[in-house]
Amino acid sequence: MSTIEIPDGSLFGLDNLPYGVFSPANARPRAGVRVADSVIDLHAALRDDAFAAPSLNPFMAEGPARWAAARARITELIMAGELPPGAVHPLREVKLRLPFEVADYVDFYASEHHAANLGRLFRPNAEPLMPNWKHLPVGYHGRAGTVVVSGTGIVRPSGQRKEPDDPVPVFGPSIRLDIEAEVGFVIGVGSPVGTAVPTGAFGDRVFGAVLVNDWSARDLQAWEYVPLGPHLGKSFATSVSPWVVPLAALQAARVPLPGQDPQPLPYLRESEDWGLDIDLAVEWNGEVVSRPPYASMYWSPAQMLAHMTVNGAATRTGDLFASGTVSGPARSQRGAFIELTWGGAEPVTVGGEPRGFLRDGDTVTITATAPGEFGGRIGFGEVTGKILPARAEPFGVDS
Numbered sequence: 165m166s167t168i169e170i171p172d173g174s175l176f177g178l179d180n181l182p183y184g185v186f187s188p189a190n191a192r193p194r195a196g197v198r199v200a201d202s203v204i205d206l207h208a209a210l211r212d213d214a215f216a217a218p219s220l221n222p223f224m225a226e227g228p229a230r231w232a233a234a235r236a237r238i239t240e241l242i243m244a245g246e247l248p249p250g251a252v253h254p255l256r257e258v259k260l261r262l263p264f265e266v267a268d269y270v271d272f273y274a275s276e277h278h279a280a281n282l283g284r285l286f287r288p289n290a291e292p293l294m295p296n297w298k299h300l301p302v303g304y305h306g307r308a309g310t311v312v313v314s315g316t317g318i319v320r321p322s323g324q325r326k327e328p329d330d331p332v333p334v335f336g337p338s339i340r341l342d343i344e345a346e347v348g349f350v351i352g353v354g355s356p357v358g359t360a361v362p363t364g365a366f367g368d369r370v371f372g373a374v375l376v377n378d379w380s381a382r383d384l385q386a387w388e389y390v391p392l393g394p395h396l397g398k399s400f401a402t403s404v405s406p407w408v409v410p411l412a413a414l415q416a417a418r419v420p421l422p423g424q425d426p427q428p429l430p431y432l433r434e435s436e437d438w439g440l441d442i443d444l445a446v447e448w449n450g451e452v453v454s455r456p457p458y459a460s461m462y463w464s465p466a467q468m469l470a471h472m473t474v475n476g477a478a479t480r481t482g483d484l485f486a487s488g489t490v491s492g493p494a495r496s497q498r499g500a501f502i503e504l505t506w507g508g509a510e511p512v513t514v515g516g517e518p519r520g521f522l523r524d525g526d527t528v529t530i531t532a533t534a535p536g537e538f539g540g541r542i543g544f545g546e547v548t549g550k551i552l553p554a555r556a557e558p559f560g561v562d563s
């Protein structure tokens with residue numbers, strides 16, 4: 165039997181137990197759970213067919229009673245030191261995979277600070293917040309097929325851009341490549357077409373949370389987005405962390421929202437608090453440049469899900485909906501570089517140099533922690549990505 169030592173202060177103790185998909189050296193991918201610096205092979209440890217697939221989807225589809233039972237059983241096996249030999253792998257020896265098959269992907273815009281800053285930057289002659297913003301969680305449908313796991317290289321996208329004074333657009337690699345630090349929520353139990361998911365059912369439907377980097381080409385975005393919203397400027401890559409932190413691990417992180425005025429319509433009111441006290445950190449080439457506080461978000465994920473389904477739209481196991489960029493009120497809390505550097509006009513110092521947008525070879529890593537159930541903290545791990553040069557002749561199109 166195998167035992168796992170959990171050092172004091174570990175961000176991956178029994179109060180966390182996030183799920184992922186990993187491959188041991190030269191072996192096929194499988195579902196696992198992280199404990200300290202080890203990964204438990206769930207199929208080997210539990211002999212449960214929900215974990216036979218190299219994806220969390222079958223297990224996530226089974227619902228809260230099965231999620232709770234599996235968490236209890238995993239805890240029991242770790243505490244008793246009764247994990248079968250061969251079921252425990254050192255984290256450093258495994259490759260982490262995309263943890264779930266992404267069904268649909270929606271990205272919200274739930275930070276008031278971020279929305280107001282982007283309003284000022286993109287629409288300097290208008291009110292920073294659009295009139296709808298405090299009445300509904302604004303969002304758009306993104307591209308599920310280009311959601312990639314942390315560590316995947318991010319090829320600089322090419323596309324159209326046009327500066328206000330240019331007569332016509334030009335085609336070429338983005339020159340304003342940016343990040344967006346977000347938290348994503350993963351649907352476990354889908355809902356059929358024609359059913360709205362009320363805010364109170366959030367915990368019955370949502371399996372857990374991941375970190376998201378919604379890479380954004382601001383020059384492509386600024387030219388293309390009117391009037392339908394983000395498109396190719398964001399669909400080239402969206403990175404997610406390899407660990408899905410179950411909602412069960414986030415109970416101690418639940419906090420009231422900062423406050424909503426005006427009061428939203430009845431279908432958006434919360435019966436329970438789903439604000440989350442998650443502290444994010446954004447590292448640019450290894451230096452922390454920002455610490456976005458999730459607790460400052462205006463709309464809760466329960467409200468996002470209620471809004472997303474109030475028209476009868478279906479949800480499916482593996483749907484990912486992201487919060488939108490997490491930005492707090494202070495400059496040092498902004499979750500996108502366009503805001504942090506005010507469009508490049510107020511650079512930040514990275515590696516001793518003033519920087520605005522991303523260069524080829526730059527690496528951005530987002531991490532996060534939250535209060536855990538035993539008084540310590542739990543970790544989300546990281547979502548990281550390195551910028552690779554644009555393709556010389558993108559897809560046969562000459563610039």
Ligand SMILES: O=C(O)/C=C/C(=O)CC(=O)CC(=O)O
Nearest residue numbers: 272273282283286344488489
């Ligand atoms: O205000 C705009 O036109 C654009 C906003 C964004 O790019 C933000 C977005 O993708 C949603 C978010 O991450 O908050």
Ligand SMILES: [Ca+2]
Nearest residue numbers: 344378488489
């Ligand atoms: Ca976004």
Ligand SMILES: [Mg+2]
Nearest residue numbers: 174177540541
């Ligand atoms: Mg801990």
